[in-house]
Amino acid sequence: MAQDEIQLVVDRLEAIYNHSIVALHGVSLTVRRGEILALLGANGAGKSTTLKAISNLLQAERGQITGGSILFEGLDVSRTSPAELVRRGLVQVLEGRHCFRSLNVEENLVTGGIGRGSSRAEITSDLERVYALFPRLREKRKEISGLTSGGEQQMTAIGRALMSRPRLLVLDEPSMGLAPLIVRDIFRKLKSLNQSEGLSILVAEQNSTVALQYADRATVLENGVAVLEGPAATLRERDDVKAFYLGESRVSTDGAPTHPRAAEPMAPAA
Numbered sequence: 512m513a514q515d516e517i518q519l520v521v522d523r524l525e526a527i528y529n530h531s532i533v534a535l536h537g538v539s540l541t542v543r544r545g546e547i548l549a550l551l552g553a554n555g556a557g558k559s560t561t562l563k564a565i566s567n568l569l570q571a572e573r574g575q576i577t578g579g580s581i582l583f584e585g586l587d588v589s590r591t592s593p594a595e596l597v598r599r600g601l602v603q604v605l606e607g608r609h610c611f612r613s614l615n616v617e618e619n620l621v622t623g624g625i626g627r628g629s630s631r632a633e634i635t636s637d638l639e640r641v642y643a644l645f646p647r648l649r650e651k652r653k654e655i656s657g658l659t660s661g662g663e664q665q666m667t668a669i670g671r672a673l674m675s676r677p678r679l680l681v682l683d684e685p686s687m688g689l690a691p692l693i694v695r696d697i698f699r700k701l702k703s704l705n706q707s708e709g710l711s712i713l714v715a716e717q718n719s720t721v722a723l724q725y726a727d728r729a730t731v732l733e734n735g736v737a738v739l740e741g742p743a744a745t746l747r748e749r750d751d752v753k754a755f756y757l758g759e760s761r762v763s764t765d766g767a768p769t770h771p772r773a774a775e776p777m778a779p780a781a
Contacts, residue, residue, distance in 0.1 A: 516755035518584055518711050519565070519601075521698055524531040526560055526569060534560045535735045537579065540680065545709040547702070548649075549743060558715035561604055561681050561732070565713070566603040567593050583679065597626055600678030600715035606687060608664040612657030616648055618676045619656050619667050623674030634674070641670040644700050662693035669697070673704075682714040686721060694718065698725045723747040 513520045519542040526535040535557050552560050563569045564576055567588050581588040583601050591599070610619050620641055623633035635707045642649040653658055656667055665685060672680060680701075686694040702725045704710045716722035723729060723743045731739040732747075739746070 515668065516728045518542050518582060519713065521561070521565065521579070522581075523579040523746050524561065524576065524581065525565055525576055526576050528560075528572070528574045530575070533576070535564070538732065538735065538737045539579075540737060540740070541728045542711055544711055545705070545706055546727040547712040547725060547727040549719075549726035550713065550732065551722060551729050552717075552718050554717060555734075556732040557735040558717075558732055559561070559683055559737075562603060562681055562713070562715050564588075565600065565681060566674050567591060567596060568603070596610050597675050598628065599600070601678070601681065602672045602675045602677035602679070603681040604668050604672045604683065604685065608661060608666050608688075610667050611657040612655070614656055614777040615653050616656055616663070616667050617652040620648070620652075620670050620674050623671035627675040628672070628678075636675045637676070640741040641673055645670055654678075662689055663698075665689060665693075665697065669706065678709065679711045679713065682712065684715060684717060686716060691721075692721065694720045694721055698722075706752070733767070 514533060519540075521538060521540045524535050524538040525533075527533050527581055538557065538561055540548070540550070540561075541545055550559050552562060562570070562572065563572065563574065565581055565583075565588060569722060576589055582660050583591075583596065583599070585600060588596065588601075590738050596602075599689075611622065614622075617638070620638060621634055625636055629637065644654070647663060648670055656664060659667070669682070669685070682701075685697060689697075698721055701712055701714075705712055714726070723746055726743040729740065729746050
């Protein structure tokens, strides 16, 4: 793989919370330009910690990187402020549909452009782009964000990130708490952006089914370690991945649960 094809490199990342609780034990992954990488794993596997480290947000939650490195387009993330990372094109949508709840939808979107330092003309143009992607937000643009639905709040959070004109969009559990139809609509819109604009996307998801449907590749975490990676289409067909690493039990033809260890051997993460 040519070096200029690699946009993000996480190399043997280690992290702790409160100076004592080890969260990551040497996580490595790469994101190539123009691809969607799914970061999968059960609750507590280390997905959110990895994403917060990538956006240099761990310190806000008493976390600390204790080993390894993170490079975004050659930039040392640990030496770069979160605000500067956004200006450089690494933009994260945090878990939990974070919006400024007292602002209306359009005001929320505009803050994304302001954070990037966009001009008034750029903000106007980017608003139209977001409204074309999420027509529901145009209808709700004057409504207070805290009074909109969960799906609309997630669209607002993603739209605000897009207003920052990311080159790498990082999403943490975008499906959490949303109806399946809303989740699939959001993933379809993200895939269309990826295909039409070449936007790179790193998405952490517990919902392996939808993530593997839209991703190009996936990395699986277990207990703070990257244990498996490969093409999403290949992992999607493996029952052992769903059963052992993602906590989804398999059932035999007679209705009895089968043990995931009986599946074919796992290939370790590179």
